[in-house]
Amino acid sequence: MRLDKFLVECGVGSRSEVKKYITNNEIYVDGVICKDNSKNVDEKETLVEYLGRKIIYKEFRYYKLYKVDGYITATEDKKEKTVMELLPEWVNKKDLFPVGRLDKDTEGLLLFTNDGKLAHELISPKKHVDKIYRVILRNEIGEGEIDRLEKGVDIGGYITQPAKVEKVNEKEILLNIKEGKFHQVKKMLKAVNNEVTYLKREIFGKLTLEDMQPREVREIEKEDIL
Ligand code: URA
Numbered sequence: 221m222r223l224d225k226f227l228v229e230c231g232v233g234s235r236s237e238v239k240k241y242i243t244n245n246e247i248y249v250d251g252v253i254c255k256d257n258s259k260n261v262d263e264k265e266t267l268v269e270y271l272g273r274k275i276i277y278k279e280f281r282y283y284k285l286y287k288v289d290g291y292i293t294a295t296e297d298k299k300e301k302t303v304m305e306l307l308p309e310w311v312n313k314k315d316l317f318p319v320g321r322l323d324k325d326t327e328g329l330l331l332f333t334n335d336g337k338l339a340h341e342l343i344s345p346k347k348h349v350d351k352i353y354r355v356i357l358r359n360e361i362g363e364g365e366i367d368r369l370e371k372g373v374d375i376g377g378y379i380t381q382p383a384k385v386e387k388v389n390e391k392e393i394l395l396n397i398k399e400g401k402f403h404q405v406k407k408m409l410k411a412v413n414n415e416v417t418y419l420k421r422e423i424f425g426k427l428t429l430e431d432m433q434p435r436e437v438r439e440i441e442k443e444d445i446l
Contacts, residue, residue: 229312267362328421353421360390365412375407
């Protein structure tokens with residue numbers, strides 16, 4: 221891989237920034253200043269240093285995104301904008317894919333990784349990973365409906381697993397589910413004669429949106445997730 225690409229993918233800076241570091245003699249390759257942007261670097265073998273710091277190429281990468289409305293969860297699509305387009309240049313997109321799925325109009329937390337094993341665990345219903353959604357509703361919700369959502373509702377031939385509901389106000393709830401069927405939250409609310417007008421995922425496993433802004437992306441560690 222080219223040195224400049226390597227540095228961008230390791231998060232050292234944008235393409236123009238890393239080119240500047242190279243021009244300014246700030247990048248060492250195998251102990252020697254390297255002025256060649258296109259120098260071939262072996263991700264595992266070559267010692268690359270910037271400001272005395274060893275730059276490490278990660279085999280497995282994890283990023284969280286604050287998804288916004290209007291993007292479908294897919295790696296590519298002929299017609300629609302995909303969540304991949306929300307990832308900035310510094311994100312190493314090689315083999316990266318979104319874990320699970322948020323609808324085009326759903327906002328909030330979406331994880332990306334190239335770690336297929338972890339992704340599989342996270343979406344497996346057996347793993348019981350918490351997903352908490354903020355749901356704004358068309359109609360007011362009563363205790364009876366909350367009780368039904370918590371016990372399980374029929375979403376078209378499938379009875380949902382027990383869930384937890386926290387009522388924020390008459391038309392807003394936090395819904396905690398451990399599974400992720402297609403359009404699950406929207407179907408659950410439909411099953412209790414209501415309708416979702418806004419949906420945002422705020423928690424996924426141990427991950428939260430913290431103080432992230434819409435469209436923001438942060439690199440995270442595997443240990444942050446489960
Ligand atoms: N449930 C839905 O209905 N939509 C989502 O995007 C996520 C969960």
